[in-house]
Amino acid sequence: MKYNATGLPLLGMPLALLATALIAANAVAQSDQPQAMETVTVTAQASNARSDLDRQRDSNKVVAVQTSDAIGELPDANVTEALQRMPGVFITRDQGEGRFVGVRGIDPNLNAATINGVSLPAPETHTRAVALDVIPSDLLASLEVFKTLTPDMSADSIGGAIEIKSLNTLDYDGSPYKFTTENSYSELQDENSPKMAATMTSIFDLDGERRLGVALAVSHQERDFGSENIETDGSWEEFTAEDGSVGMGTTEIEQRDYTISRERTGVAANFDLDLGDDSRLYLHSLYSDFSDQEIRQRNSWKLGDERDEPETISQNSAQWEEAALEKSLKDRLEEQEIISVVFGGEHVFDPWDVSYALGYSNAEESEPNRRDTDFVLDSLRLGYVEAGDTPRMAVGSEDVEAVLNPASYVLDELVIEDNFTEDKELSFRLDFSREIDWAGKPSMIKFGLHARQRGKNGDLNASVYEGFGGDYTLADVVRSSVDYDLGAFGPGVNVGGLNSFINANLPDFELDETETALVSARDYAMDEDIAALYVMNTIEFDVSQLVFGVRYERTDFTAEGVNVVESEEPLPGAEVIADEVYATQVNFEKKYDHFFPSVNYKFEYSDNIVLRAAYSESLSRPSFGDLNPSPDKIEYDEGELEVEAGNSALAPYESHNIDFSAEYYAEDLGMFSLGLFHKSIDNFIVMSEVSSTVDPTRFIGNLSVDDAEVWQPINGDSARISGAELAWTQGFDNGFLLRVNATFTDSEADLGLDTRSERSNKIPMPSQADIVGNFVVGYEQDAFSMRFSAAFRGERLLDVDLEDAGNDRYEEDHLQLDLSARYRFDNGLQLSFTGVNLTDEPYYVHSSGFNGQYEEYGPTYAIGLSYSTF
Template sequence: MKSSASFNRKLLSTLIAASLTTGVYAQDQGLEEVVVTGIRASLTNSVNVKRTSGSVVDAISAEDIGKLPDTTIADSLQRIPGIQIRRSAGEGAQVNVRGMPQVSTLLNGEQFLSAGSITTSQPELTDIPAELLSRVDVMKSSEAKTLAAGVAGTIDLKTRRPFDMEQGWTFAGSAEGSQGSYTDDETGHKVAGFAGFNNGDNFGAIVTVTNSKATMANYRYGMYSEGWYRGYHENVERDPVTGSDKYWPGYATPTDLTNDGDTNDVLFGTIDYGATNKTTERERTGISGSVQFQATDSIELLADVFYTKMDQGDYVNGLIADNAWSSYDWISPNPSANVVNRGKAVGGNGKDFYTTSITDLDAVRVLAKSETQMSERESLNFNLQANLELTDKLSGSVRYIHGNATNDATRNFADAFITSGAQHGLSTNVGGVKAPVNPGGYGPDRVPVVADFSGKHPSFAYPEGFGQDINGYGLVSSFADQNRDEESTLDVFRIDGTYDFQDGVKLDFGYRFADREVVRDQYDYVAPFVVKDANGNDVTVYSKWRDSGLEGVKGGETIAQTFSFTDLQDMGLITSISDFGPASDGNSYYFIDTNAMKNNLAFQEKLYPGNVRVKDGAESYIVEDKTQTFYVQASFEGEAGLPYQANVGLQYIETDLSITKYERDFTYTTVVDGVTYPTLDGTPRTITGTDVIERGFNDFLPRMNIAFDTSDNTKLRLAYTKTMQQMDANLLGRGRIFTTNYDSTNNVFKSVSASEYGNPYMNPWRSENYDASFEWYFSDSGMVSVGAFRVDLETGIATRGTKIDAVPDSDGVLRNTNQIDLTVTENTEGNVMKGWEVAYQQGFDFLPGAWSGLGTTLNYTYTTGEGSQKDFYGETMPVQDNSKHQVNAVLWYEYDQWQARVAYNYRSERFMSRQWIDGNPSAMWSAPTAYVDASVSYDINDNVTVYLQGTNLTEEYEESYMQWTDVVVDQNIYEARYTLGVRAKF
């Protein structure tokens, strides 16, 4: 286990070299004289946005993004009441507003494409560098002129514009280095540069460029194959006719595992247990530019470009004990552990359900797993705009937006055995000679392992010396599946107009046409194998699974081969790892080097040449969404007992959807160079054609916002809005997936059930939203606000079971005359999200001397909503991924040349999903989290600032549990990260 990192000589020398050689770099906070100056000025800017807005809005300014101790935009957004985030490798990534993911993201008031959320509506902001932005607005109630608004809320990213700058040239920049408490041998960097010119008359241009790279620890303990749970039955009786177990899975003989005097209970367990060394490497590049030209007194021309690119690698090496997906008699409570009776599940199998915190594993298999997942995200968005002053009263704009985004992802897996395979009867058959798949591995006995979840972090104890001899390792299985290429294009043309009656009344109106297409291609790599059948004849088969224990033909030879680690070490493919974070046991274990797996095709070709790419029609689709929007909005102010400002309007949206799905046959074959070959189970089925579904619908969306000035410094806001947002493309386009079993009698695979998680006939998200808030502005940067909200979702999503006709077996013959089960996704009745928010911020400038530099920002959000799923005891679960309670507390200081902040974020537990464990429904939860971040900076002079930041200072981790808080399923371990940097402006 590594201790928390301090800044060593390597880091300091890197930072010094960067500050001396980089030149001029830019960052949001590098533009203090352009946008805001200092923490108080940024808070003042945010207060002004909220106070003068026509709807319910919260904002963070450039100082908030740049100088809060936050790494991503999402990290900064979590400071706003009502916003919850999920993390990826410890960094803020996905964003909820008021407990819901149905949130739209705009760029300068218009839709754009983010490569992180091509198929989804939920914002995923890890690929957008914060340095490119000057402000972020969160619109919780939308106006009629707010186009492409989200159901729960709308996030509007604001970039800089040249005419906002002072006259002349402006240069600014920053350079920083970072380290993590676990990855302290990896130094990250970020550099940014800004140049801007404003001639003070009719022309201006700016450009910002930024690049960053970091390696972050992201260890995982507990369950490796998330979602695969089991209840282990004690009582096993042999059926006198078939000889099989009546209760499956179970023990060979009746056993009283729980010491309650009977053998008729269920013990909670999982498919596998282990500890993984996982690191995430991210490199971000961002470029934004803007040109403004005042062509005439009445015509302003504007052009924006916004480019982002992020390359990410996730590298996993895990020591995993599992049941080999075959034997279910491998767990029992440790004698030292408490065994807890949880009672009987509602809708379960009628047996008592038990849990234990320390489990003895009679491990059927122990794996040294290696996994590399690579993604390349890239997006480019253009905005061409003309702002027109047609008369003294009539003005408007014409805009054309084009966006293109791609997200290409690959996966590569290598499973090495440390056990022999004899424990579960997995053997090779080459030339009629059978042997365990890993003859040099541990065995033939099972491996005694103790999985202890009773402490802060899980631990896993193996026998003395286990896994220490490289000769005991063998690569038994590898595959490269579920790779995907995603691409989206967007074209928007819109005309907006405003007629100002100049007596407090304005009329906004406009038209918008948008065409967005999402193309998703998922594919596997399959390799050829020449094997002998039962008669000794050569047969060529293609397989996705390169498993040395997998038969190519029934009764014939097995495909692939087992590669000994000693041979692979000579090929430079082996590494030794002892670092598993807090769960390290002091031993080193051998793994396939994940760096050698970055190019998944090249790695597979090195072991098994001849791979071909086979498209998975069940997971591929094309979705095109065309909309025409007309809107009209009247804004006016007056007095009705109290002064007020209001806007009332209507949007009309006409939507045309075209969804292309792929038809497939049911035979296990693939065509390579015009020749048809048989394939083994798991290989995607041949695409035979397409099915295009076209739909259209219309929406009328009234919206109203009104604010009363209850005094010179207080406002009462009321809002009613109706919203609509399209379903995620995955929910519309994904196809039908069949679950198969092997039929040994006919030597075929039979489809026994199916699931369809994409449904092209589902309606969009629709809701009616209500907001009420009271705001008190007691100083330029001081504010107290209290708000209540309610979101009535008209539509929801649920799965339903039904029956369909059976499909042909793998040889094309239909043998099953009975129907099979189909799980479908469909619209269901919506639910209600409601809650309230309270916020307070103030600078204590009334205090004497240096104490006047103190200030604080505090907020609390309560959000609740009832879902449709039941837990173990039949209680209705809340909406998924929503935390009922969220708290933010920021203490800041700004005096003379010093600035400092400490930020705290608390999020209560959240419901993740319901899992079925042999008929026992259980609710899976994510435990509460509390993150602490801090930063301090010092202005050396008017032009140069040095700063130090720390994120996740307490090394907070995220933990999931099954129904009960003491039944831990897994943990994701994040590290503390420390950053030292310098900023300059000229």
């Protein structure tokens, strides 16, 4: 056992006692130093850190803050990646880039995000979470993550509320500007990618005391990169082979190679009019355009199905006969656009302060002319000879020649899609506040009205071709080799050759009207109107502050969709849209309301110590994918029914939240905080087989059902999340700056399964990361500065198999190391270097230790030059 200087066993000390001891020791050590040693060199990094901490200390809520200057010191290309450095925040990634943001380890769908006070819509089809990577970090003034709520904030946040603030024109004197150019290099793809950004502000003096501030920010990035992937389609289960051997196996494994061209363009235009006499008007706008050209080469090793026995099997290998190898190309351009505009004002009409804001935001996602093409080779002897993180595939010796011959693969299917999703919101808020006397103490009463009208629409269009009027093979469009490091890949598909081939021969292809109708008829429209009233009071005591009140929210939800049924038997009353395909309209309406009390108490125990306690109630509405009224699948055949559908009747998650925290602020640059939190959540949502409880007439009218398998998301019983959050910031006289934070959580959810179920009802909260941590060490001396950072996210449960817990899918721990360095010249120029994902950390998902998905991205390096007068 290890001991500290006092002789106490260090590993046995309670965490809180250890923190107290460290703080006390630090204070004593500082008091013993000569006066000359107390002089601190103020560097840019230290100044930015102090600004962040000052805003955190002054807040009446538990909050983490990061200003634009601090964001610029790290190699973060977008808002998502900038947020990952903050205490308790983790991110999920797409192709190695940060996409969605989770707070305190909680599913990103359970957070709220606003920009300049306006809620951000989600352009993606299924999620409510906003992919903040579409917003370049160059356009930001600050990021704030609120972990407790006050009544004047929207209640739709269980994890945290993320507030993004773009540039405020009146924050700067004169007419400063900044220009940046950068080039990044993807080691995996051996590609260079340019980026340019500019920011300009100016203030114009008008008649009287009025001033008009204007700020413009523009950012454009073109990035060419990619990834290599191997994943399992389905679960691993126990097989007994034809020779009697027994082992765990899976019947489909995919090798994937991605080549991606991603562009981001962001424009912010902000206008602030100072009218004097404590009045101002503002117009803040943001436009973001995001395009993602993805080329995916794929080998699908279709080894069998659940009923096919392998020839041989062991714990690490298996072999099937009558298997198939499918070579596919996905050629997809995804375009996303977000527009956010807010007009508002703030006025003082003694004794009342009045503020108002009218906001509009619109998010769109389109997939124009997406093409998925499959070539297949049947009757093969296939398998794998390793079943670890990256399974190694094997081909029977008699089939090697055919597998390597592109002429062996026959054109099997072509799907051309044009999909469009739109999410728009109109919001209004009106707030009144004034100072009053409360039992002899100064206080501020505040009340207001907030309203949001949101609409989510999906228009799905696909043409499925399965007849081609010729003996077309992969040889007609072959790419001789694919650069793929996770195993032998063989020939691929030439993108340009395939597109030319399709354009020349498409009129001769035969449209599969049944499959086309099944995919294309599932359009949907969902409307969500929220009206809120609140009242709150802030009381200032001598050394403390109390904020309390209540918020009322009413939600009106309507949904329109289509039941698309594939059935050999006619469906009474339904519209026939193709052979054996029937459609019926689905309409749903639901109204619900909630009261949300909250209390935030802040106590300044001393000049250095701030204590906080908070209680609040909040909710998170179900994701739009779960609410979707148009089922993904309805198949009926001679009394057997199979359904995969959303559930528009879902109730929202409801949470009771308790927070306690202690924050120590050193005289010089330094802060240590410890926070404890607990969330009790009702109406936990889980995907479940509900054939025993659901009414099948909802899907197929009066057709008789002998056997049904119906999968829908349902509200489970309850869940809880408890955790501790630690953060430490320390500046040193020698130019070093240390920022460390960690969040530890423990969660449990009740699936609400029938007691006859063989699996346990208790699981971790899905998407909950048990540990989230960040380590940043910075150094600045004269004109040189650098930062090394590490972001860690612990294992989390992604998917639940209600029949077999062994098939639950977990996302493995992830640790990413990044580096940035800068040198500032006297004339305003700055040279920068960044390295991202230095250790090539993979993304890995597994089921009971077997591959679910393994993906590598490689490191990325960038060098940049900027000129600034800020």
